[in-house]
Amino acid sequence: MLQAHTGYDLAIIGSGGGAFAAAIAARSKGRSVVMVERGTTGGTCVNVGCVPSKALLAAAEARHGARAASRFPGLEGTEPAVDFPALIGGKDTLVEQLRAEKYTDLAAEYGWQIVHGTATFTANDDGPALEVALNDGGTATIEAAHYVIATGSAPWAPPIDGLVEAGYLTSTSAMELDELPEHLLVLGGGYVGLEQAQLFARLGSRVTIAVRSRLASQEEPEISAGIEAVFREEGITVHTRTQASAVHRDGDGILTTLTGPDGEQQIRASHLLIATGRRPVTDGLGLERVGVKTGERGEVVVDEHLRTGNPRIWAAGDVTGHPDFVYVAAAHGTLVADNALDGAERTLDYTALPKVTFTSPAIASVGMTDAQLAEAGIACQCRTLPLEYVPRALANRDTRGLVKLIAERGTGKLLGAHVLADGAGDIITAATYAITAGLTVDQLAHTWHPYLTMAEALKLAAQTFTSDVAKLSCCAG
Numbered sequence: 024m025l026q027a028h029t030g031y032d033l034a035i036i037g038s039g040g041g042a043f044a045a046a047i048a049a050r051s052k053g054r055s056v057v058m059v060e061r062g063t064t065g066g067t068c069v070n071v072g073c074v075p076s077k078a079l080l081a082a083a084e085a086r087h088g089a090r091a092a093s094r095f096p097g098l099e100g101t102e103p104a105v106d107f108p109a110l111i112g113g114k115d116t117l118v119e120q121l122r123a124e125k126y127t128d129l130a131a132e133y134g135w136q137i138v139h140g141t142a143t144f145t146a147n148d149d150g151p152a153l154e155v156a157l158n159d160g161g162t163a164t165i166e167a168a169h170y171v172i173a174t175g176s177a178p179w180a181p182p183i184d185g186l187v188e189a190g191y192l193t194s195t196s197a198m199e200l201d202e203l204p205e206h207l208l209v210l211g212g213g214y215v216g217l218e219q220a221q222l223f224a225r226l227g228s229r230v231t232i233a234v235r236s237r238l239a240s241q242e243e244p245e246i247s248a249g250i251e252a253v254f255r256e257e258g259i260t261v262h263t264r265t266q267a268s269a270v271h272r273d274g275d276g277i278l279t280t281l282t283g284p285d286g287e288q289q290i291r292a293s294h295l296l297i298a299t300g301r302r303p304v305t306d307g308l309g310l311e312r313v314g315v316k317t318g319e320r321g322e323v324v325v326d327e328h329l330r331t332g333n334p335r336i337w338a339a340g341d342v343t344g345h346p347d348f349v350y351v352a353a354a355h356g357t358l359v360a361d362n363a364l365d366g367a368e369r370t371l372d373y374t375a376l377p378k379v380t381f382t383s384p385a386i387a388s389v390g391m392t393d394a395q396l397a398e399a400g401i402a403c404q405c406r407t408l409p410l411e412y413v414p415r416a417l418a419n420r421d422t423r424g425l426v427k428l429i430a431e432r433g434t435g436k437l438l439g440a441h442v443l444a445d446g447a448g449d450i451i452t453a454a455t456y457a458i459t460a461g462l463t464v465d466q467l468a469h470t471w472h473p474y475l476t477m478a479e480a481l482k483l484a485a486q487t488f489t490s491d492v493a494k495l496s497c498c499a500g
């Protein structure tokens with residue numbers, strides 16, 4: 024049956040973080056909105072991304088923590104047994120609850136319709152329109168003053184001989200397994216690969232990780248070395264500067280050929296997880312019919328206002344190829360609603376965009392790396408503080424990690440902060456404020472930091488620009 028939906032202010036393709044932020048912003052302005060979603064309402068973050076991964080990581084960390092308790096004199100470490108299906112079931116319950124509370128129920132509360140189907144652009148006399156192949160059969164046509172493409176990204180696998188035939192896990196299917204892998208081989212050392220490797224290792228799988236350059240290659244080399252040491256200590260086998268060239272499945276599992284510094288070797292694993300990145304989802308959207316261009320990695324090309332080549336079509340979230348975090352997608356959604364509906368001409372600045380990898384210790388950074396500053400020709404000074412100098416880490420009996428600060432030479436202005444520590448995500452939030460406010464390391468060193476917090480590591484790292492922290496009294500200002 025053909026249904027026609029016309030006269031909307033905003034039609035949004037997708038129902039993830041970007042789409043919902045755009046819809047809520049538009050409804051808050053009193054504008055009419057329709058959303059088209061072909062899969063599960065809520066998109067990646069709540070269903071297969073942030074929420075399930077952090078829920079499982081928290082469980083894995085609780086188990087690991089129980090064993091690691093033996094680092095405190097007087098405590099015995101005992102590791103609880105793992106009922107993997109029950110863990111997955113618990114994760115699913117949380118996902119369902121948050122999907123309802125943070126997504127489905129909100130659409131009803133703010134008052135917009137979610138059309139369940141696959142959207143494609145067409146062009147008619149009045150400009151762009153959407154044809155929707157409805158999930159329950161039939162089609163619908165949607166016309167609106169403005170459109171938002173918020174179709175997200177999907178796991179991407181490199182061309183490896185035999186990979187498709189052998190079959191592999193992505194982060195999505197790995198978190199839906201019925202049983203714990205006996206031996207998991209992870210290819211890829213970005214945040215998804217690192218989190219999944221440690222998650223399964225801490226639940227009891229044997230884990231091997233192979234990466235093309237180094238673990239967390241976007242981060243400072245000290246951070247990569249630090250997390251590699253943690254992984255090795257926890258029994259994860261790490262192959263750096265290694266590439267997979269062939270994959271073959273037989274009755275005993277998956278055989279992967281790896282080539283690295285020690286030559287070629289074959290690794291047999293029960294499961295193979297490909298975590299080599301994600302690519303924007305634009306296939307089948309009919310973008311060429313409405314003058315919307317895509318770039319080399321399939322991303323929708325947008326200007327600084329997130330407007331595409333068609334003045335009535337905007338894009339938000341992972342599909343733009345901008346940093347793929349849900350808080351970026353959400354900021355995009357609100358910005359696009361302001362720009363499309365109010366002509367606000369707003370832009371975003373990623374100078375102080377924080378990033379967190381939820382391993383433990385966690386990795387977090389904000390601002391530029393040493394190498395990026397050198398490439399930009401900006402003279403800078405760096406200081407690295409190992410966590411042995413941080414009282415909270417000593418009290419925790421866990422000094423794995425470091426804080427590296429980078430300041431502009433001459434002015435001392437903080438340009439980058441890079442942390443490997445438990446609670447790195449919270450520490451980096453403070454550094455984000457400091458960079459946003461344009462603080463110097465001297466100002467940071469003279470800002471109040473409560474004693475016996477991990478965030479105090481920032482102040483101590485700032486103090487290393489002028490003093491020797493080894494000679495400071497415990498909470499000296």
Ligand SMILES: Cc1cc2nc3c(=O)[nH]c(=O)nc-3n(C[C@H](O)[C@H](O)[C@H](O)COP(=O)(O)OP(=O)(O)OC[C@H]3O[C@@H](n4cnc5c(N)ncnc54)[C@H](O)[C@@H]3O)c2cc1C
Pocket residue numbers: 036037038039040041042059060061062063065066067068069071072073074076077140141142143173174175176194195215304307308339340341342346347348349350352381
């Ligand atoms: C394992 C994992 C862990 C992550 N952890 C974090 C984290 O801790 N913190 C963080 O900030 N980010 C995290 N992310 C990233 C975050 O999930 C994404 O950046 C964010 O969800 C992207 O939102 P989006 O709105 O751009 O797209 P999505 O949420 O992907 O939504 C896009 C939607 O569009 C729909 N769609 C696509 N094409 C069509 C079409 N033609 N018609 C109709 N519907 C269509 C899809 O079905 C999908 O539901 C994680 C990602 C993964 C994979």
